[in-house]
Amino acid sequence: MARPSHPAQARHAMTGSAKPPKRALGWRYSLRTQLVALSLAPLVVAFPLILGVIIAIGVASFDRVLASNALAKAEGVRMYLDHLKAHSLDVIRQHARSERLTRLLARQPEPLAVEDELTTTLAALARENQFDFLIIASQNGTIIATSTGTAAGARLPDTFVTRQAREGVATVEYEILDASRLAALSPALATRSRIERRDGSGGIETRGLLIDFAVHFPLSTRYPDAILFGGILLNHNFGLIDYVRDIVFPVNPQIGSVAGSTTIFIDDTRIATNVTLPDGRRAIGTRASADVARDVLKEGKIWTRRAPVLDTWQIAGYEPLRDGDGRSIGMIYAGFPETPYVREKWILLGSVAALLAVSMLALSTLNLRTARRLTDRLANLSRAMTAVCCGDRSIRVVDPEDDEVGQLAAHFDELVLKLAARERALRDSEARAVAEASRRRLLFEQMRDGVVVLDDAGSIVETNARFAAMLGYSVEDILRLNVADWDTRYQGKDLHELVRDIPPGGRLFQTVQRRKDGSIFDAEVSVTRIEWNGRSYLFCIERDITERLRLANELEQHRNRLQQLVEARTRDLAAALDEARAANRAKSDFLANMSHEIRTPMNGILGMADVLLDSPLSGEQREHLTVVKNCGETLLRIINDILDFSKIEAGRITVENIPFDPRKTIASIAASLQPQARARSLYLETGFDPALPPAVRGDPLRFGQVVTNLIGNAIKFTETGGVRVYLAQRGQTGEDGTIAHFEVTVTDTGIGIPPEKIEPIFEAFTQSDTSITRRFGGTGLGLTISRKLAACLGGTIHVESTVGKGSTFRFTFPAETVNAKTPLLAAPESDDAAPAAPLEILVVEDNTVNQRLMAALLKKSGHHATLAGSGTDALALLEAKTFDLIFMDVQMPGLDGIETTHRIRARESGTGRRVPIVAITAHALSGDRERCLAAGMDDYLAKPVRRNALFAVIARFADRSAANACLAEPADDALSG
C-alpha cells in the first residue's frame, strides 16, 4: 500500500516537492533503529566505558594501598631504629652520670687493677645493653678503658659523635667506619663487618655501618674531662634485622602471616637482611636495583612501589640512612611479595567485569524485546488509522496492554466510535432540518397576519397568501411588487430612512396602504431588520386596523367628557375650602380683636380697682371692691387664654431664642403662685437637678406660660396635700452635646384623671368632667394652650394619673445649654420694689381711662405725672419741660408711639441728654418688644399695666436717672451732699 509512513514523508507527499528531505534517511527518523541503538548502548558503549574506569580507578587505588602499606612497613623499621638510637643515647647518658662509672673514673690513673675493673664494668654494661662496644676516652681522644679489651692509651678513632661529645654535645648517629677505625675500636668488629659482594665483582665490603653514640661526662673536679662512647654494628646483625621484621610483619595464628622481609644497606649493598637466595642463605652482599639506588641514595627520596628484589618483584619501601653530616650512607628496606596481591586484584576486577557484562547483556536483551513489541504495536495502530482514513469505521486496534501505547489504542478506538456516532447524528439532524423547514413554511402560510420579507430596496423577497389577500393580489403577482406599490407613506428615500432607523428590537408603526383596486386602508406594521448572509432584509408583519381605529375614536370622546366634569367639580370644592378657611381665620381674628378691645377697659377696671383698694375704704366697700377686682382678673385670664389660643390657631405665635435660667423662671412663678396655694392650705415646693447648666437658650416667656399653666392647673385641682415641681436634665444631643433635654415635672395630690379622659383634657374647651367646669371654673383652654406652646418650643407634655391620688405632668423640651458668661435676660423684678424718689414723668396715652389710671398710680407712688393725649402733645410738652421718664403708648391715632420716640431721639441727638422711654402696649406679642427697642425706647410694659410691674420699671429708671444726674451735675451733688 502506497502511503506516507512518516510525518516528514507525509508532508513531502502533500507538497509534492521532487526533492526528498535530506534527513529522512537518518537513523533518528526510524523509531525502531533508535530503540535498537538505545537497547544496545549499555552493552556496546556503557560496559567498556565503565569497565575502563573501574580498571583505571581500581588498579590505581589498589596500587596506592599497597604502596602506603610498604611505606608503613619501611617507616616501622625506621621508627624502631630511631627508637634504638634514642634509647642507646639515653642509656649511656645515664651511665655517664652514674656513680659506678664516675667513681672508677675518679680513681684514674691508678694502676692496672682499677683499669681492669673499669674494663670489666664496661664489658658488663655493653653486654647488658647489647652494645658492641663501650669506650671511655679522655677529652683529647686517648682511650682510658674499653669493653673490648683494647689497650688503654691508644687513640680513639675520629668519628662524628665523638667530636660532638668532646665538645659536650651528647649525640647518636648512623656512621660508616672503615676497617682500620673499626679495628682501632676492636679487631673483632673489623672481622664481623667483612662482607663478600655477590654481584659477580668478587669485591669485599670491609666498612662497617654502626649506630654510634657518645656523651661527655659531667664536668667535675673528681675525675678528668672524659667522654663515654658506644656503638652497635649493623653488618651481619641478623638478630636485629629479624626482630625488626617480626615487628613490622607480625605472625598471628588467627590472622595468618604476611611474608615480608627487611634489610639494612651500606650504600646499595645488603649488610643485614632476611631476604634469602634461592639456596636459602641470606642475601648478604647482594645489591639493590639501580633505580632504587638512584632515587633513594642519590636523590634522598623515599621509594614506595614495586621493585625487583633479587629475582622476584616485591612491593618495596626504601628510606635513606644519613650520617651526622647529612650524607646518605645507606638504606633501610621493608617489602613483601607482589604476586598474591596481583592475583587478588585481577580476580576481583574479573568478577566485577563478568558481573557487569552479564547485567548489561541482560539489560540489552530486555530492551530489544521491549522495543520490538513497542514498534509492532505502533505499526498495528498505524494500519488501523489508515483504514479509518479510507472510510472503514468498523476497524478496532484492541491493544491488551494498559501502558501509554495501550491507552493510545484505546483512545483511538474511542475516537473511531465517536466519529461513527457523529456521522450518524449528522444524517439525523439533516432529516430533522428538512422537516422543520416544511413546518415553518406551513406556519408562515397559515398566519392570520400578512407576512412579507423585503430586501433593502423594498422589493418583496418572500410573502404569505394572507398578505397577498390583504392587498387583493394573487400570490404570484405580488412577488413582483415593491413597497412603494402599496404603501402610500414609504416611497424610495423614505424607505431608506425607515430601514436605517429601525432599532435592534424592531419597530411598530401605522401606515396607510393601497389595495390593487386603488382603495386604501389603515395598517399596523411590525418591522424587524434581519441580517442574513451579509445583506439586510426587512421582516414585516402587517394587520388591517381600520375597525380598531374606529372603536378607539369613540372611546376617546367619552373620556374627554368625563374629564371636563371632574375639573368643574374640583374648582367648586377649592372655592368652598377657601371660604371655610377665611371664615375660620376671621373667627380667630375676631376673637383676637375682641380680646384686645376687652383688655383695654379691663385695664382700666383693674387698675382703678387697685387704686381704690389702696385708698381708705370701709370694710364693706373693700370687700365689694375685692370681688370686683377678682372677677376682673378672672375675666382677664379667660380673655388672655382665648387670645393665646386664637393666636396659636391663627398661626401668629413666634418663639424667641434668648439665654435665660429656667430655675429662676420656675422659682419666680412658684413665688407668685404661692399665695394662691396658701389660700387653699396646699404646699407648693420646687426642686432642681444639681447637674443643670447655668442657663439655656430659649423663650423664657413661653416656657413660663407653660409652667404657670401646669402649676396653676395643679393647684386648682388639688384640695388637700400640695404640688411639687422639679426641673431636671435628661440627656444631651447635638453635634457637640450642646442641645440638652430638660423635663419639668409637676406632681399634685389632687383628684386625678381617669385614663380614658387623659387625652381629651388637651382638647380645646374640654375638661375631664363637665361637672368640673362647674366645680372649678376656667375656660378649659389652659392645657390645650400649654401643649401647643410646648410643641412650639419643640417639647411635649405627658400625663400620668391615678384617680383619687393625683397626677404628674411631665413637660419635656430641648434647649441649647449656655455657659455662665452669656448675659441673661434680667429676671423679673420682685413685687415689693421700694418706692423711688419723686420723678417728673410724662405719660403719653390717648385713652382717657388709661390716662387717669396711670396718673392715679403714679401719684400714689409719689411721682409727678404729666399727661399727653397724643404724640404731638408729648413733643410740645417736651419742648417746654424736662422729664425724668416717659411712658409711651404705642398704638395711638395720628403720631403713634414709635414715630414719637423717633422724633424725641432725633431732637436729643447732640444734646447729650437721653430721657428713658418705656413703651406701654396691649400688643402682648413677641416682636413688639424688639420693634420698640429698635425705635429707641428703653423698656416695655404690657397692658394691662399692673401696679407692681410699673413700680419696678420706675424704680429701675429712677436709679439710672440719679446716676445720670450725678454725672451731669457733679457740683450740685457735691453741694447737696
Place this chain on the structure above:
Amino acid sequence: MTRLSCFFAIPTLFLVLIAGGCGHPEPLKIGFIGGLSDRNSDVGQSGLNGVMLAVEQFNRNGGINGRLVEVIARDDAQRRDVAEKSANALVESGVEAVIGPFTSDMAEVVAPITGKAGLFEISPTITSMAFYGKDDHFFRINRTTRDNAQDYARIMTGRGERRIAVAYDLRNRNFTESWLDEFRTAVTAANATLAAAVPYESSADAPFDRIIETMLAPEPDSLFFIAGALDVARFAEAARKHAPSLPIGAAEWAATEQLIELGGEFIDGLLIVQNYDRDDPSPRYRDFAEAYLKRFQRPPGYSAVSAYDAATVVLTALNQRNRGETVKEAVLRAGPYTGLQQQIVFDKNGDTRRQVYFRVIRAGNYVPID
C-alpha cells in the same frame, strides 16, 4: 551524531574527573632553619623536635583541609656561610613560611634573604633588640633582650651584687652585645656597675680559665655569662676553680638540658632565666611534655616549647588564611594564639611579650629562686 557524542562524552568526562580527583594533593611545605650541628645544636635540635611534634599532631588532625604539611629542615651550623646557603635553599624549595633561626647572628643572615623573597619568618627564641619594632616579615615568639636584661639586673642587684663581671660570646655577637648593652643600662640605673665585660669566641678550646682570670682582675662581686650552654658549663668549671665563692649567672641562651648534662657540680647555684615553666602542671603542657618525651625520649627544653608555639602560630594562620591573603596578614589577623603556657599576641611589627621564670640550678635541676 553530535547529540550521541554528547550522550557518551559527558559521563565519560565525569568518570575521568572522579578518577583524577582521587589523587592526593601536594603537601604544603614549611621551612625550618636552626643550628642542628656544632656546639649549640641542642637549641636548634630541640626546636626542630618541637616543630616536628606540632606538625605531626596537626597532620594527624587532618592538616589544612586534607592537605598535609611537610617540614623542610635546614642546618645553619651557627655559621654565616652555611646559614646563607640553607636560607636560599629554603626559598627555592617553595616553602610557605620559615620557622627559625634560633640565634640573632643567624637571623641577621637569614632574615634579609627570606624577607626579600616575601617569605614569612618566625623565630622561636631570638631576643636581640636588633629585630625589635620593625615592620617586616620577621616575627618573634620571644621577648626582647631589653626585657630579660632588665629583669636580670633587678634580681641580681636585689641580691646585693654591685660589681658584676660579664663574659660574652662574639660568635653570637648580635645577641650578646645587644644583651650586654641593655644589661649595662639596667645595672647602671640600679646604682651598680659592670666591673668587666670580656668578649671571647666560642670554641671547644676557648681559654675559659684565662677569661675568668680577666673577669676576676677588677675584683667583681659576681660573674655573669652571656654564652651558650657548653661555654657556661666550662666557665662555671673555671670560675669554681678560681673564685669558688662568687655567685654566677648566665643569660637565658644557656638554659638547656645540655647545661645540666655537662655542667655537673660546677653550675650548682647558677642563676638563669627560662622562658617557660618546666614544672607547669596545666593539662595542656603536661600532654605536650608527655608526647614530646615519648616521641624523642627526652623532656622538652625551652626552644622546644617556643618552637612548638611558633609552629602553632604558623599552622593556625595557614589554616585560617583567606584566599589572596599573605601569611603575614593571616598571622596578624588570626591571633591571639593559645601557646603551650601563655597567650601569644603580636603587635603590628610582629613583636610579642612573654613571661619568663627565674631559676637556680640545684643538684642538676632547675628550681625556682627563693
